[in-house]
Amino acid sequence: MAYHSGYGAHGSKHRVRAAPDPPPLFDDTSGGYSSQPGGYPAPGADVAFNVNHLIGDPMANMAMAYGGSIASHGKDMVHKELHRFVSVNKLKYFFAVDTAYVAKKLGLLVFPYTHQNWEVQYSRDVPLPPRQDLNAPDLYIPTMAFITYVLLAGMALGIQKRFSPEVLGLCASTALVWVVMEVLALLLGVYLATVHSDLSTFHLLAYSGYKYVGMILSVLTGLFFGSHGYYVALAWTSSALVYFMVRSLRTAALGPDSMGNPAPRQRLQLYLTLGAAAFQPLMIYWLTFHLVR
Amino acid sequence: MAFTLYSLLQAALLCVNAIAVLHEERFLKNIGWGTDQGIGGFGEEPGIKSQLMNLIRSVRTVMRVPLIIVNSIAIILLLLFG
DSSP states (O other), rough: HHHHHHHHHHHHHHHHTTTSSSSOOOOSSSSSSSSSSSSOOOSHHHHHHHHHHHHHHHHHHHHHHHHHHHHHHHHHHHHHHHHHHHOOOHHHTTTTTOHHHHHHHHHHHOTTTTTOOOOOOTTTTEEETTOOOTTTOOSSSHHHHHHHHHHHHHHHHHHHTOOOOHHHHHHHHHHHHHHHHHHHHHHHHHHHHOOEEEEEEEEHHHHHHHHHHHOOOOOHHHHHHHHHHHHHHHHHHHHHHHHHHHHHHHHHOOOOSSOOHHHHHHHHHHHHHHHHHHHHHHHHHHHHTTTTT | OOOOOHHHHHHHHHHHHHHHOOOOOIIHHHOOOOOTTTTSSSOOOOOHHHHHHHHHHHHHHTTTHHHHHHHHHHHHHHHHHH
């Protein structure tokens, strides 16, 4: 009887210990267990007693091994499917930020005119993560700015007594659709102009997402200082963003090896950069003017 | 202009349909955009026109069967839900 009752309780404990065996599903830092296969602590003799019973029981062994293999197989399958669509390592690069980088980058987005060196730094042909390089694009600021913009839009509409919950979802999906269309148009432009650089989809997504910071600033100024403040902030953030985009994309589009491109291709790239930069103020105005009346 | 994600999907479907409908023999050759007319030298720069022609041909090749499926789904959904 002691054997059966101990089997139920300690069976689950033993399964928890054995499942992290080859692929550790989680770092078990609770005090009682260690994550090594054979390193069971010895809290008492009864644990060892029941463990011996379990090791001796072939059915429990088979069940444990089967469960562990199913768990690892499921984990591999999920990882494989995820890796087919989104390269998680590349995505992790864009979120490797810290507070100093975010603060400096926000200041750069608002006032880029005094920044001297716009080149993205590389270490052995691999671009440095945003933590170590101010010029590297990141996806943290655009994501946070997008969410803040949606919340701010809801608040602005609420101040004007035009709020309803559907409007929030509509605003979010409209902004998302515009971002997707802009990224697709930029991808098409990059493909047609055969720009040989390491501008991946996520880079373009990051650069498109920086306009949300300008949008937030314009809407905030419009809420505090009325319509005139909105237009002043719109002009300031638009010009700052255009300058930022042109300087960043010109160095980013050249890539790590800046060979001299033939003249027509360079002109195409310049037109693409200018078009992308000129599109930003239009989008800022379009997505915010209905919030500030 | 309020978009939903569904309207984005519809617009994308219509655009891809429009690209896939361009017939190689009857239309593209007559305006000089056939894929056998465009491949210039093996120099460095493909140029916009040959990139566009490659894009059209690859969209036609790759998306033929998935477009059939997605169009059928869209037709059924529109018939059912308006």
